[in-house]
Amino acid sequence: EIVMTQSPATLSVSPGEGVTLSCRASQRISNNLAWYQQNPGQAPRLLIYGASARATSVPARFSGSGSETEFSLTISSLQSEDSAVYYCQQYSDWPLTFGGGTKVQIK
């Protein structure tokens, strides 16, 4: 099983600041990596697929990068509505696995 490790577990950021979330895969997964945003009580929302492609209607302040085992999600200028938990997920091999999540809080 491919283990996805996210860091840090929690981030506290001021509005307007940039933030980078990390995700590491235990095996090489090429660019088969997605990022999701989840607000309390809601289903996950796809932000990034293919490690760097933005999903439909996702603001340009969200960007993804990386390949094989090291990935990152950057929010260039944090807005209040970006307060959420962010998950990475690999879809390179079975079973599909998610990282433990990074909670982004607004100061």
Added chain:
Amino acid sequence: EEQLVESGGGLVQPGGSLKLSCTASGFTFSGSALHWVRQASGKGLEWVGRVRSKAYDYATAYAASVKGRFTISRDDSTDTAYLQMNSLKSEDTAVYYCTRYRSGSDKFDAFDIWGQGTMVTVSS
């Protein structure tokens, strides 16, 4: 609008059974693989399993934690997928989501459409 709607959640005793449904609309359900993902309260996301399309003989795959207890099926005539859960344990308590691949097909991809989730509580 492309949409998935789950139903069937509830309270069940340990060792009991429950069947969840996931009904699709707004896209070609028959050509899509359909997955179930669960989330225990305050925890992360866990992939549960999937059923492929008819083109792949409705093949199923499951997480080790549910294999042998859970069964996923589908009825393309009603655009509905099912998750039959047997021998339920307290650790199966979670919100269960159905979701599909972004491509709307049956190939590895990110998940773009998610249902609202249905809560399953396993407790005596």
